[in-house]
């Protein structure tokens with residue numbers, strides 16, 4: 001299989017801007033200084049054509065930042081993201097997006113659609129501007145993508161506020177598809193939707209993948225959802241990948257202690273009258289990305305950590321970055 | 332024995348340009364002392380407004396138009412704002428979805444906790460600080476003595492939510508309404524807080540109404556479940572019995588749409604359509620437009636609750652799965 005998406009030691013650092021609360025607190029003399037966030041810390045991965053890679057990890061571990069670098073809308077501080085061997089972003093001091101072959105679908109369908117534009121224009125704007133279709137073809141093109149995502153073509157004449165959350169997410173997906181992408185980066189695409197609507201959108205992604213052969217990176221904090229849609233899964237912790245591999249294998253028998261802990265912490269639907277203790281929280285909190293601990297980033301929360309873990313960062317080998325990987329469970 | 336909280340035929344409506352929004356419409360349920368009750372339903376089904384109604388937090392254009400809410404036998408509907416304020420934080424408290432809105436950014440954690448205590452009783456500063464420290468430790472905050480001087484922005488989202496929970500617990504209320512308190516938080520922190528709330532409720536004998544849209548989370552915590560749809564309760568009862576054998580088609584639909592109920596890569600079962608506008612409800616069962624079992628009877632009149640420990644409002648309840 002050939003890789004459609006590849007990242008080579010891609011990294012992103014941010015100068016942390018103070019939050020509103022922090023700015024207020026500085027006025028009363030309780031603030032702190034500006035610092036650097038290591039959002040993504042040297043990630044190399046590849047996604048084959050037609051494959052769905054799930055990306056999971058705690059809030060702030062760098063999932064969206066990685067996704068945005070791959071989509072070519074955020075320049076990496078180091079390394080490159082390649083689409084079919086071509087950098088997602090050109091070099092130079094003001095990097096420009098060089099590919100339209102990767103499109104993003106965001107969590108919030110309310111914020112991602114311009115409220116003053118008709119749906120038809122929202123969908124056809126990109127392909128016309130990029131010369132993928134002629135202006136005269138815009139209406140027919142919008143109708144085609146609306147039908148693909150399960151909306152009536154008459155929706156083209158209406159405005160975003162006339163649609164429900166689930167319908168707006170369909171529109172956002174139609175807009176992404178109209179760019180004829182090879183890959184979609186879906187960043188928590190159903191997190192803001194209701195359970196019953198989530199199922200509709202998840203089914204739409206499954207259908208698109210089947211019918212259009214799309215490659216996808218599916219970012220979500222919902223483990224059961226990631227398990228459902230992904231061929232492979234990557235687990236991130238504080239800017240690094242700690243485990244990556246076949247979805248079935250990882251969910252059945254994780255090798256990294258963090259993956260194990262993450263799986264154990266999610267409450268499962270309890271159908272019986274058994275005691276309500278079917279989940280085990282991970283101890284401690286995610287360390288600050290401004291001041292990541294030395295060695296393995298997970299060592300302070302890990303039951304298996306020893307002296308080596310506190311000093312030496314484990315390298316991702318054989319799909320797991322851990323000095324003491326868990327044994328694979330016997331089948 | 333009468334229940335800690337008794338809600339009967341509660342109706343909370345909002346006046347709006349497009350008509351009367353029936354956010355809560357004929358809701359009745361009980362909560363016993365120390366009990367954890369899960370309240371689920373899709374966005375806009377009236378969960379938060381039910382919670383706000385209990386705490387007397389409904390403002391214009393909203394109004395409780397009918398029904399009764401009794402806490403420890405005392406009627407809350409019709410109490411003055413002053414009387415409600417005396418109850419809030421003392422006998423009933425609420426924890427909100429977004430912990431940053433519940434805390435004041437310019438006051439230290441200690442000051443906020445002292446104020447919350449002083450609102451209901453006169454305690455010395457030393458005694459107040461001791462109680463605050465104890466509670467912060469109890470909700471899993473490391474080095475609580477140091478945290479008293481911290482400002483909200485110096486804490487993570489999970490820590491802020493723990494502080495909000497500690498403040499809710501300060502006066503040992505008999506009931507806390509928890510409105511999706513962990514949804515804004517990360518999975519790992521969510522699990523920690525779930526476990527802590529469960530233990531705290533047990534140790535303090537505090538009853539919880541746990542509002543959520545996540546059935547798995549609720550099932551890890553609650554012993555009883557209430558399912559709301561379009562401002563009404565459609566099914567309620569012991570949570571295990573409902574999840575094993577839902578009788579209302581909507582509850583069944585919610586369960587079936589979970590990814591964990593399907594094999595990886597398989598189509599998920601989905602409920603077609605979306606919830607009707609609360610300003611323009613159909614005359615019959617509000618779920619009828621989306622229900623595969625609906626017939627003329629369903630479209631004619633809303634079903635009544637079938638009485639008993641388990642209840643449902645459906646003209647054609649699903650057949651019980653044998654235990």
Ligand SMILES: Nc1ncnc2c1ncn2[C@@H]1O[C@H](COP(=O)(O)OP(=O)(O)OP(=O)(O)O)[C@@H](O)[C@H]1O
Pocket residue numbers: 014015016017037038039057058059060061062063064065066221289
């Ligand atoms: N534009 C920015 N400026 C400063 N810091 C940023 C910026 N974008 C992201 N960060 C920081 O980088 C880190 C990674 O953020 P990112 O949004 O990629 O995380 P995430 O895994 O997507 O989290 P979530 O699950 O909450 O969406 C966080 O610490 C975040 O605060």
Ligand SMILES: Nc1ncnc2c1ncn2[C@@H]1O[C@H](COP(=O)(O)OP(=O)(O)OP(=O)(O)O)[C@@H](O)[C@H]1O
Pocket residue numbers: 345346347352353354372373374375376377378379380381392393544609
């Ligand atoms: N101030 C208001 N004016 C008009 N309608 C309102 C107002 N507040 C709430 N509503 C309506 O009341 C209904 C119930 O809202 P509520 O917030 O209780 O829903 P919910 O079940 O908590 O949903 P969610 O899961 O999204 O929090 C909604 O349709 C909402 O639009």
Ligand code: SF4
Pocket residue numbers: 579580581616617618619620622623624625626629634644645646647648
């Ligand atoms: S009353 Fe009728 S429409 Fe409503 S849920 Fe039951 S079967 Fe469906």
Ligand SMILES: [Mg+2]
Pocket residue numbers: 063064065187
């Ligand atoms: Mg993100």
Ligand SMILES: [Mg+2]
Pocket residue numbers: 378379380510
């Ligand atoms: Mg709500």
